[in-house]
Each structure stands twice: as C-alpha cells, then as structure tokens.
Amino acid sequence: MSRQSDPNQLPERTRRILHVLVEQYIRGGQPIGSRSLSRVSGLGLSPATVRNIMYDLEEQGYIQSPHTSAGRIPTEQGYRLFVDSLLKMQPVHRMPEDELRKELALDAGAEPKNLIESVSSFLSGFTRMAGVVTLPQRGQNTLRYIEFLDLGQQRILVILVVNDHEVQNQVIHTDRDYSRSDLEQAANYVNHHFAGRDVSEIRQELHRELQATRRDVNRMMDALVDMAGKAFAHEAESDKSDFVLAGETNLMNFEELSDVEKLKALFETFNRKRDLYDLLSRCAHTDGVQIFIGRESGHQVLDDLSIVTAPYGRDGEVVGVLGVIGPTRMEYERVISVVDVTSKLLGAALKSQD
Amino acid sequence: MSRQSDPNQLPERTRRILHVLVEQYIRGGQPIGSRSLSRVSGLGLSPATVRNIMYDLEEQGYIQSPHTSAGRIPTEQGYRLFVDSLLKMQPVHRMPEDELRKELALDAGAEPKNLIESVSSFLSGFTRMAGVVTLPQRGQNTLRYIEFLDLGQQRILVILVVNDHEVQNQVIHTDRDYSRSDLEQAANYVNHHFAGRDVSEIRQELHRELQATRRDVNRMMDALVDMAGKAFAHEAESDKSDFVLAGETNLMNFEELSDVEKLKALFETFNRKRDLYDLLSRCAHTDGVQIFIGRESGHQVLDDLSIVTAPYGRDGEVVGVLGVIGPTRMEYERVISVVDVTSKLLGAALKSQD
DNA sequence: ACTTGGCACTCTCGTGCGGGGAGTGCCAAG
DNA sequence: CTTGGCACTCCCCGCACGAGAGTGCCAAGT
Numbered sequence: 001m002s003r004q005s006d007p008n009q010l011p012e013r014t015r016r017i018l019h020v021l022v023e024q025y026i027r028g029g030q031p032i033g034s035r036s037l038s039r040v041s042g043l044g045l046s047p048a049t050v051r052n053i054m055y056d057l058e059e060q061g062y063i064q065s066p067h068t069s070a071g072r073i074p075t076e077q078g079y080r081l082f083v084d085s086l087l088k089m090q091p092v093h094r095m096p097e098d099e100l101r102k103e104l105a106l107d108a109g110a111e112p113k114n115l116i117e118s119v120s121s122f123l124s125g126f127t128r129m130a131g132v133v134t135l136p137q138r139g140q141n142t143l144r145y146i147e148f149l150d151l152g153q154q155r156i157l158v159i160l161v162v163n164d165h166e167v168q169n170q171v172i173h174t175d176r177d178y179s180r181s182d183l184e185q186a187a188n189y190v191n192h193h194f195a196g197r198d199v200s201e202i203r204q205e206l207h208r209e210l211q212a213t214r215r216d217v218n219r220m221m222d223a224l225v226d227m228a229g230k231a232f233a234h235e236a237e238s239d240k241s242d243f244v245l246a247g248e249t250n251l252m253n254f255e256e257l258s259d260v261e262k263l264k265a266l267f268e269t270f271n272r273k274r275d276l277y278d279l280l281s282r283c284a285h286t287d288g289v290q291i292f293i294g295r296e297s298g299h300q301v302l303d304d305l306s307i308v309t310a311p312y313g314r315d316g317e318v319v320g321v322l323g324v325i326g327p328t329r330m331e332y333e334r335v336i337s338v339v340d341v342t343s344k345l346l347g348a349a350l351k352s353q354d
Numbered sequence: 355m356s357r358q359s360d361p362n363q364l365p366e367r368t369r370r371i372l373h374v375l376v377e378q379y380i381r382g383g384q385p386i387g388s389r390s391l392s393r394v395s396g397l398g399l400s401p402a403t404v405r406n407i408m409y410d411l412e413e414q415g416y417i418q419s420p421h422t423s424a425g426r427i428p429t430e431q432g433y434r435l436f437v438d439s440l441l442k443m444q445p446v447h448r449m450p451e452d453e454l455r456k457e458l459a460l461d462a463g464a465e466p467k468n469l470i471e472s473v474s475s476f477l478s479g480f481t482r483m484a485g486v487v488t489l490p491q492r493g494q495n496t497l498r499y500i501e502f503l504d505l506g507q508q509r510i511l512v513i514l515v516v517n518d519h520e521v522q523n524q525v526i527h528t529d530r531d532y533s534r535s536d537l538e539q540a541a542n543y544v545n546h547h548f549a550g551r552d553v554s555e556i557r558q559e560l561h562r563e564l565q566a567t568r569r570d571v572n573r574m575m576d577a578l579v580d581m582a583g584k585a586f587a588h589e590a591e592s593d594k595s596d597f598v599l600a601g602e603t604n605l606m607n608f609e610e611l612s613d614v615e616k617l618k619a620l621f622e623t624f625n626r627k628r629d630l631y632d633l634l635s636r637c638a639h640t641d642g643v644q645i646f647i648g649r650e651s652g653h654q655v656l657d658d659l660s661i662v663t664a665p666y667g668r669d670g671e672v673v674g675v676l677g678v679i680g681p682t683r684m685e686y687e688r689v690i691s692v693v694d695v696t697s698k699l700l701g702a703a704l705k706s707q708d
Numbered sequence: 709a710c711t712t713g714g715c716a717c718t719c720t721c722g723t724g725c726g727g728g729g730a731g732t733g734c735c736a737a738g
Numbered sequence: 739c740t741t742g743g744c745a746c747t748c749c750c751c752g753c754a755c756g757a758g759a760g761t762g763c764c765a766a767g768t
Contacts, residue, residue: 031731033730034731034732044744045740045741046740046741047740047741048741048742049740051731052733052739052740054732055732065731065732067747067748068732068747068748068749069729069730069732069746069747069749070731070748070749071729071731071732072731083725146501147501147513157515159501159513159521161503167513167523169521185721223713248621249621249622252617252618252621253614258614260607260612263606267602267603267606268603270601385760385761399711399712400711400713401713401760402711402712403710403711403712405760406710406711408761409761409762419760419761420720421719422719422720422760422761423717423759424720424759424760425759425761426760536740
C-alpha cells in the first residue's frame with residue numbers, strides 16, 4: 001500500500017465525494033461516473049472537477065474502475081473510510097426493536113438455544129443476509145447437581161446440571177463395575193462438597209485429591225474420585241466453537257457469489273464452523289460494533305463479504321458474539337444499527353431469563 | 355402419458371439400446387447420438403437402424419432430444435426403466451465396506467448421534483453427493499429413570515433417562531413451589547412404579563390416575579402426578595422430524611443446479627427439514643432400496659434430483675432411513691450398492707451398541 | 709419386412725465484426 | 739483552481755456466418 005495516505009489529510013470535499021460515491025454504489029450496484037456524482041453530491045461541482053477528484057481518490061487507493069470506460073467503485077480501503085466515518089456519528093435510528101422485542105418475549109424462559117435461534121433468524125430476516133449468533137459461553141460453569149447411573153458393562157451415565165438450567169450427559173467407561181450404592185455415595189460426595197462451585201475448579205481439586213489419596217487404603221474412594229474426575233474432564237472439552245447461522249441461503253442472491261465455486265467454499269466453511277467461530281471470538285474482546293470488510297477477515301472465502309459483529313452479554317460480562325454476514329456492498333448504516341440494537345436486546349433478554 | 359407402454363412389450367433389442375444410452379449418458383453427460391450408440395451397443399447395428407429404434411423410444415417417452423440436432427437423453431420414464439432393470443439383478447458389488455466398517459468401529463459406544471453423523475458423511479463422501487440419515491426413532495421408549503430438580507420460581511427441571519442411554523431434559527412450569535422432599539417423593543413414585551415401561555404408556559396411565567384421584571383429599575399426590583404427566587407430555591412431542599444431512603455442498607458442483615434460484619430453493623428445503631423428512635419417512639415402510647427419480651418425489655425442488663433410500667434397523671424393526679441425494683443423472687448402480695450396504699452396516703452397528 | 713447408405717435439413721455454438729453508449733484523461737481557456 | 743470540449747478506450751449487444759453434429763426420411767438392398 002505505498003500510495004495509501006492518512007485519511008484525515010483528505011480535503012473535506014474529497015471525502016464528501018467518496019462518501020457519496022460509496023452510498024450511490026451501495027444503492028445501485030453500478031459503477032458511478034463523474035456526471036451522476038456531480039449531480040447528486042450537492043457540491044455544485046462540474047463533472048470535470050469531480051473527475052479530477054476521482055483521479056486523486058483512485059491514486060490513493062480508495063476507488064477503482066473495473067475497466068477504463070466504466071465509472072468507479074469503492075475499494076476495500078474506500079469502504080473502510082466510509083464505514084469509519086459512519087461509526088463516528090452516533091447511529092440514532094428508527095429501528096424495528098419492537099419486532100424483535102416481541103419475538104424475544106415469546107421465547108422468554110425457553111431454552112437458551114431457542115433464544116439464540118430466534119435472534120439469528122431475526123438478524124437474517126431483517127437484513128436479508130445471513131445472521132449468526134454464538135451460543136452464550138459462560139465464563140464459569142457452576143455445578144448444581146451430579147448423578148451417576150449404572151448402564152452395566154462398566155459403563156456409567158453421568159448427568160451434570162450446571163448453571164441452574166443446562167443439563168449435560170455423557171457415558172464414561174470404567175475399569176470395573178460399581179454397585180448402585182457406590183454410585184449414590186459418589187454422587188452424594190460430589191454434590192455435598194462441590195455444589196455451587198465452578199466446574200473447572202472442581203476438576204482440578206478432584207485431581208489433587210486423587211494424588212493425595214493414592215496411597216490410601218480406601219481404594220473405593222479412590223475409584224470414585226477418579227470417576228468424578230473423568231466426568232468433569234469431559235465437560236471441559238465439550239460445547240466449544242458452536243454458533244447458530246441463519247439465512248445463509250440469502251447470500252445466494254448476491255451476484256458477488258454467483259460463482260458456484262466461491263459459493264461452495266463459503267458454505268463448506270459454514271459447515272466446518274471452526275474458522276467462522278474463531279473469527280467471531282476475536283470480536284468478543286472489543287466492545288461495540290466491529291466490522292470486517294472483505295479480506296480484512298483474513299479468510300479467503302470471505303473475500304467478497306463483510307461481517308458486522310457485536311458482542312453481547314449481561315452485566316458487562318461478554319458471553320457471546322452476534323453478527324451479520326453479507327456482501328461487501330451492503331447497507332452498512334442499517335446493518336450496524338440492527339446489530340448494535342440486537343446485541344443489547346439479547347443481553348437484556350438473557351438477563352431477565354434467570 | 356398417453357403414449358406410455360408396457361415396458362415388457364419392448365423388444366429386447368430396444369431395451370438394450372435404452373440401457374446403453376442411459377449408461378452412456380450417465381457417464382458423459384452429453385446427449386447420445388445414433389452413431390456412437392451403434393458403435394458402443396455391441397449389437398452390430400448401423401446408425402440408421404439405431405435411429406429407427408431411437409425414434410420408437412422417443413415416441414414412447416423413454417428418451418427425448420433437447421433440440422432437433424442433438425442426441426437423445428433419457429426421460430424420467432427412461433431412467434425408471436433403467437433403474438428397475440438394475441434392481442432385478444442382485445447387485446453383487448465390490449464395495450468399500452471396509453472403509454465404513456472401520457469408521458463405525460471407531461464410533462462404537464459413542465452417542466447414536468455421532469454414529470449417524472459418521473454414516474451420513476460417509477455416504478456423502480463416497481458418492482460425492484449428499485448423504486442423509488434420519489435419527490433412529492425407537493418404536494417404544496423405555497423409561498429408565500426420572501429426576502426432578504427445583505429451579506425456584508415455580509420451575510422444575512425434569513431429567514428423563516430413556517432406553518439405557520438417552521437423556522432428555524426440560525423445564526416445566528408449575529402453579530406452586532414444591533419442596534425438595536416433595537420432588538424426591540414424586541421421582542421415587544414414578545421410578546418405582548414405571549421404570550422399564552414404555553413412555554407413552556406411562557403418560558396415559560398417569561392421566562388416568564389423575565382422573566381417578568381428582569376427588570381425593572390427597573392434593574399433594576394429585577399435583578405430583580400432574581407434574582409427572584406434564585413431563586411425559588413434553589417428551590412425546592420432542593425429537594421429531596430430524597435427520598443429519600452431509601455434503602449438501604457437493605450438489606453445487608452439478609450443472610443441473612447451476613441455476614441459483616433452484617439451488618437456493620433446495621437449500622431452504624434442507625434447512626426447513628420437514629419436507630425432506632416426510633419424504634424419507636415414507637420409505638421406512640418399504641424394505642430394501644427405494645428410488646425416487648426427479649418429480650417422482652412429489653417435491654418441486656427435487657425435480658432435477660433423484661433420491662436413493664434404504665431403511666435401517668435392528669432385529670427386523672425399522673428405526674430410521676438413510677439415503678443419498680444427487681442429480682437425476684447419477685451412477686445408480688454404484689449408489690444403490692452403497693446405500694444398501696450402508697443400511698445393513700448401520701443396522702449391525704446399532705445392534706452391537708447395546 | 710427389416711436393414712442400410714445417402715442426403716437434405718435443422719439446430720447449436722463459437723467467432724468475428726460493427727455500432728452505440730458511457731466514461732475517462734487531458735488540454736486549453738476562463 | 740475550475741470548467742467545457744474533445745478524442746479515445748472499452749464494454750456490450752446484435753448480427754451473420756460457418757462448422758459440426760445429428761436427425762428424418764427415402765429408396766435400394768438383402
């Protein structure tokens with residue numbers, strides 16, 4: 001980017017031209033020529049003057065022309081400047097808050113998963129692009145209750161209730177069979193000692209305890225603690241990198257993705273989940289709306305797309321990220337508002353839930 | 355279909371020509387002309403003769419030409435005849451059973467859901483089309499264990515263990531609060547009386563019991579039974595119409611779906627799940643491989659696609675359906691074998707699981 | 709009666725050509 | 739510094755043309 005320059009050094013008039021150009025291009029999808037720009041910019045400049053300005057903008061990498069006798073379209077750098085100028089002004093927008101509020105109200109008290117799905121499909125429905133919401137990831141998982149159930153053949157079903165609401169279950173394999181009362185005893189032990197404490201903390205403590213009692217005569221206790229430890233070990237690794245995507249198919253409408261190869265690569269990325277999740281988690285640590293334009297995301301499949309994200313949470317603690325994925329040529333102003341408002345409403349909804 | 359005729363009345367030679375034509379078309383994707391057909395059919399007929407035969411086949415609706423000077427391609431009716439002739443002969447095929455066996459072995463003992471996912475992605479990977487497997491739906495759900503956990507605010511978490519393995523949980527709302535021991539008592543009651551019996555049976559019985567004790571002074575018992583009833587009512591409605599789809603994106607490669615509108619409609623159908631699930635369930639009652647060609651499925655979005663399905667189950671009882679979705683122009687012979695073998699292996703894997 | 713070679717006909721597809729339209733770059737004048 | 743003018747470039751569209759492929763039909767052969 002040798003020719004890149006400090007955007008602040010651009011004359012006001014030049015920035016105005018860029019702004020209008022981006023707006024117009026977003027509206028129409030056609031390259032913008034000097035004539036229409038001079039008319040619509042409201043600056044009272046002749047097309048020739050505008051041409052000169054456009055020449056400058058092109059030299060500095062904000063716009064480009066698809067071929068010599070077409071108009072100009074914004075580059076990623078151009079979009080970036082445009083978007084940054086949008087973010088400076090407080091977006092006070094007539095929003096369809098009510099629509100979402102209503103939906104959220106319906107889901108109140110439902111599984112968090114349902115809530116997330118509603119929000120994701122709201123995002124996609126309202127923007128006509130793809131909506132995405134990560135599942136809320138609590139920083140700490142508080143153990144509420146544990147239960148062991150014998151399945152025979154040295155298999156034990158562990159049921160774990162965390163955070164008042166969520167039930168997780170898993171089968172663990174042991175090296176011997178346990179009687180009903182053994183299992184009850186183990187569950188009682190854990191429930192009594194550890195209920196209300198953080199799960200990963202418990203795992204560590206159980207581990208320590210196992211070390212300590214290793215030479216103990218009480219082999220039984222040993223095995224039980226081992227078993228409980230296994231249960232919590234599983235818990236730690238599960239449930240990662242998941243999000244709810246909605247309206248992916250909306251993206252098929254955009255000519256940016258008319259290339260089937262690209263489309264395929266994109267959908268495969270969606271299915272794999274990992275890449276997109278990583279991208280989203282990166283947004284958890286900034287607060288407020290964040291925007292990746294085109295290649296800024298660093299993932300090749302998203303080259304022609306932009307992502308607008310915002311973290312959501314309750315009581316200031318971020319528990320997830322939501323966002324909208326669409327073509328680089330999207331109505332940023334509207335999308336930013338929607339994402340922003342939605343993240344706040346979702347935070348509130350989660351709060352009221354428990 | 356006025357011109358449709360009994361396929362059995364077609365002369366052997368004519369059927370042979372159709373068979374070869376379909377084979378060739380499946381291989382190459384290009385309309386087949388009389389010259390190449392005469393060469394490859396091995397019947398020692400001149401192109402002119404083949405032309406006459408093709409004329410007959412076209413009149414009877416088995417083949418058609420995209421335009422006057424292209425070769426011929428099979429119609430749905432033509433595919434149907436082709437496929438039926440395939441199904442008559444036992445498909446004894448060198449199959450990649452081992453590959454799948456290995457994968458299934460890895461998943462042995464894992465969640466059924468994981469197993470299903472493996473199979474689905476095997477189907478898709480091996481055929482390079484889309485694989486689909488419905489979740490196993492047991493005819494009866496045997497209650498193993500129930501537990502009630504107070505969440506406060508008149509909400510109770512119900513944990514239900516069915517069929518030795520599966521854990522279901524749900525929050526029910528009650529009209530008053532219950533003490534810990536109330537809940538324990540309720541759980542004990544249900545576990546003691548109903549463990550090992552079918553869930554929907556239990557629901558009915560609880561309902562009856564509720565009617566009977568309505569005038570009873572024992573209000574407590576009343577409420578408990580009511581609560582348990584609620585729990586089982588939920589259980590009944592959950593978990594329907596679900597399947598695991600894999601490799602949908604493979605379908606994007608086929609020019610049959612190069613029309614973005616079609617592609618979009620198809621993927622939306624996949625997401626909705628209902629339509630496809632209904633189609634699949636219809637296959638549960640026939641045994642052996644079943645094939646829908648093009649519009650035979652009755653769903654418009656599948657017009658250019660075919661579906662090859664087979665039910666799977668254990669001990670003769672069908673618990674689900676699996677299949678492959680691909681373009682009408684697919685290698686039926688191979689796909690039929692794969693689907694057939696896979697359904698049997700999955701059945702066996704489920705059996706060995708518990 | 710069936711098969712075959714011949715032949716005219718039709719249709720698609722790729723290519724090359726030309727004109728209209730849009731927009732630019734540059735220059736010289738204001 | 740702005741503006742009008744003008745030549746230039748490039749895309750896009752319609753058109754025609756020829757090559758290629760395959761058919762339908764007919765008349766002759768077995």
